[in-house]
Every structure is written in C-alpha cells, then in structure tokens.
Amino acid sequence: MFSRSLWALSAFSALAFGAPLTRRQATVCNGHAELCDRLYSNVTYIGAHDSFAFSSDPLALARDQTVDVPTQLSLGVRLLQGQAHTGSDGVLHFCHTSCALFDGGTVADYLGNVKTFLDANPNEVLTLLFTNPEGADVSTVWKPIFDAAGISDLAYVPPSIPVNQSSWPTLGDMISSGKRVVVFLDAGADGANPVPFILPEFQMIWETPFSVTDASFPCSIDRINGPLPSEEHMYMINHSLNINIIPIGDGVIVSDPADAPTTNGVDSILANANGCVPLGANRNPNFVLLDFVDQGDAFTAADQLHGLASS
Template sequence: MLMRNSLLALCTAMIVAACGDSGSPGPDPTPTPTPGPTPTPLLCNGGSQLCDRAYDEVAYATTHNAYSNATDGFIGPNQEFAVPRQLSDGIRGLMLDAYILDGEVVQYHALADLGTYPLLSTLTEIREFLQANPREVVTIIFESYVDGDDIADVFAEAGLVEYAHAQSLEDPWPTLGEMIESGKRLVVFTDLDGGARDWYLPVWDFAFETPYSFSVPEDLSCEPNRGNPENSLFILNHFLTQTLGSPELAEQINFNPLLGSRIEECMLRNDRMANFVTVDFYNIGDTLVDVAALNE
C-alpha cells in the first residue's frame, strides 16, 4: 500500500507539472535518469568481507594428504576426491608429502606401494585452478623429503613460481585483497629447506600446530605441538590415524557438534584463529560449513 500511494503521488505531481495551473499541456518534463546496476562487490576467497583481512586472519579448509585420494587410485586414501575437485569444492589449504622415487619428485604416504602421484601433476592442477579463479588464494603445506632446489625446479616446470608469495618474518601478512591484486596468490610452507627461496617458507617459523597422532576421538587435544605458539598461524589437525585413511574414522569426528566445539576450544586455548582446519575426507561432515562461519 505504501508503494502504491507513493506511485500515485508521483504520477499526480507529474500531471500537474505537465499541464500547469490551467490544465493545458506544458513543456515535456525532464526525463528521470534510470539508475545503473549496483556494482557487484569484489570477492576474495568467496567473500567480500575477506578482502581487507590479513592472510593470518582468515580460515582455510585444509586437506590432510590431499594427493592421497580414491579418485587417483590410492589404497587407504585420506580423501575421496582429487585435488581439482577439492579446490572446486572450497578447499584452500593442501597438505602434500614429497619424496624422490626413481629420479622423480612424487607424493605418497609412508609406502609407495599404496599409491604415488607426481608432484608436477598436482602443481599443474593448482596452477590451472589459480588461472581459472583469479580471486582465490591457496596454501600448500609440505612434509618434504626432497631438497628445496628440486622442489623449486618442479614449481618452475609447473609454472607456479610466478604465483608464489614471498613473506618475511619481520613483515605483517598482506590482506587477501593485496595478494590478489599483486598476483601472488599461492603461499608455500615446508618443513625442509624453508628459506631456500624467498617464497619457500619454513613452516614452523610462521605457524604452530596441534598434535596429529590421534587414534580415537577421546585423544583429540588442543595442546601445541610443533612450532612456537606465539606464531601467528595456527594449524588445527583434526583427523584420526589408524595406519590408513578411513571414511569411517572421519565419520566419527567431522560432524558438529564435535568439530565445531573443538575448533572453538582450540582457538580459546591458544588465543589464535584456527587458520588451517585440516581433515581427512572433507566431503564428510561440516568442515566447509564451520570454516565459512569462522570467516563471517
């Protein structure tokens, strides 16, 4: 009714202006300009609110042993889907293991007989995702058994070096918006040879983690493990390990209220944003929902 009354009033005013006091037609009214469309806000990792947040103020859904997945034929995998699907679904942190096997840098978990996947293939998949999604920031966290120079060679071959962000310990992290504008949208951490390149960052100088060798839900702990708890980045390991990956184990801990309450507990315990919420079988449970809530 309010809108109808407003339209009637507007029409009456236009008739009076057109006809004048005598009721005779007056000059044509000046056309009212039509407002243009409202600009679409720029998004950073899927949210406009994240563009002005520093990298270490954002949460990233992260896959443990991302390469070890059923799609690529691994036995006892930690994930259901391959890396391209993980990224498409919203995963923004990838834990990768690197080894040398027969002269090639490959990825496997503990035993090569359970499956291997070339590091070059995974890095190429990440580069393709970054090319197709220019407003996304992705992180790699390496458990590496390979010389840093060999890793750098694979990055160069995959065309990823140009995306890699160089970060000094003395400097604050840039915002996601700044990283996107610079084109440096890939952050690479490693536990071996970090610092060999300015973009190949020593993980435990920048981050700390919870323990990771949990076999039953009752073992889950928020105590600091590797890395200094004063570091600004927090890796929250949330997966169960009983020799091999298991969807049944993920079913036990990937759902709320357990997942959400542990995230909250560990953030309070360590006075840090849970930056990397790391899980097996991310497609089971509430990981993506809870990480999105952290970023609101």
C-alpha cells in the same frame, strides 16, 4: 574513441614517467567480499590432508581422500597438504609414507592441476603445505618444479622471514598483486640455499598432534620452531580421526572414513577449534586439516568461524 585514446595516453604517460598503473582491487576473496579486508593470517582455511592420496576403493587403506585434487578445490579446500618422496624414476612424487605404499604421481603433474585451478579462479588465495622427509633441495629440486608449473610467479614472497601473525597482507591485497599462493615446507626451506617463496612452516605455523585416535581432539602445541613465540604464529589443527587396526606394539594407524561425516561436522570442528583458541592467542585456527573432505560439513564450520552466513 576519445575515452579510449585518453586512457591509452594516460597509460603511456604512467609508464613513461614511472608512475604505476592502478591495479584492479579485489572485491570478492575466497568466495566472500567480507574476507577481502582480512589479513591472510586472520582467515580459517579448510585443508586436505594427503590431498594426493585419493581413491574410491574402500580397501585402499593408505588413502586419506576419496576425491581428486580438482574436486577438493571445487568444494572449497584452500590448503593442500602433501608428502614428497623420490620415486623409482628419480623425480619427486607425492607418496603416503613411501611410494610403494601409495604413489600419488609426480609433484610436477600435481602442480599442473593446481595451476589450472588458479588460472580459472583469479580471486582465490591458496596455501600449499608440503612435507619434505628426504630433504630434497629447495633450490635444485623444488623450485624448478614450481617454475615449470608457472606457480612461482604467483607465490607470495614476504619482506622478511619469519612473518609475525599480524604482519601478513590482506587477501584483497594478495589477489590484487597477483601473489596469491603461499608455499610452506616443513623441512629444508631454511637451509643454505633458500628460495624466497618457499617458507619454513614451523617458524610461522604451529600444529596440534597428528595421527589422533581420540575423537575429543585434545589440543596441545605439538610442533613449532622459533624465533617467534607461539602467540605470534598462525596455527593448524590436525582434525582427522584415525583408528588402530592392529593394536599390537606400535600398531597400525589408518584414517577412519566411517567416522568422517561426524569428524568433519560442524560440532566436532568447532569444539576442536574452541579448545585450541586459548593456545592460539584467542584466535581461531588458520588451517583445519581434514581427511575425506567431501564428507561432513567443514565449509559451514569455516563460515561460522568467520562469522559469516553459510555460502
């Protein structure tokens, strides 16, 4: 009784005199104690390309995943990527190229699933990277959806933009502060009405080419914006192999599920990562974006890039 009363008195005194209460310090971060002291920008995250576009139907050529978002997260995916379009109902959906081709449902429902995962896993840092090809307004379209899902309060807001690669907080600090979701948008985040937690991707992340059909995954910087030089960006390798099913004209490029166990294997991922290291200021990639994340052994590859024993 005495110790409980003493704690209550201390808490009251701290609040009364403006002293902050000590936050719980994270001791396990994204599954590993060893990652807690690493900067967010010095960790490699396995990502799901078109995470919403899942189907078990092998004839669904527009799919890029075979398992749903909750399953992707349970496997260890910590970067979710999606492409947003306005659906026929006038609200934002995640769709592959167009909602007529593959409609993955509303962004609101998607973020509801993400919030469920975050609530159940308080020691996880998650990155959301969305494309905005129709230029939906971040303040009037995107932000209300994040607000309604309850994710805005969990989103990290940097002190200034862009963030230099060496200036991100540690995973432990992000988890302890409760700001453990990082949101990037490929276009529109730096417009006239910015939202502090919706960050312009290419000012802080460069990407390798996408729609790759060469299994050797030659590395080059494909998309990047200033003002930071490339070596002060984080970077993402688009490590998904595609096939051209109609090799006439521009052809028709689709993901290759048959090769996914090899593409998502340790050897292929490490070879791609090592090929990009010279362009990434001798650092490993921050994000490895994959199709069919349930195939192969990508999470072992990430452990090896971290110098950790496989979990």
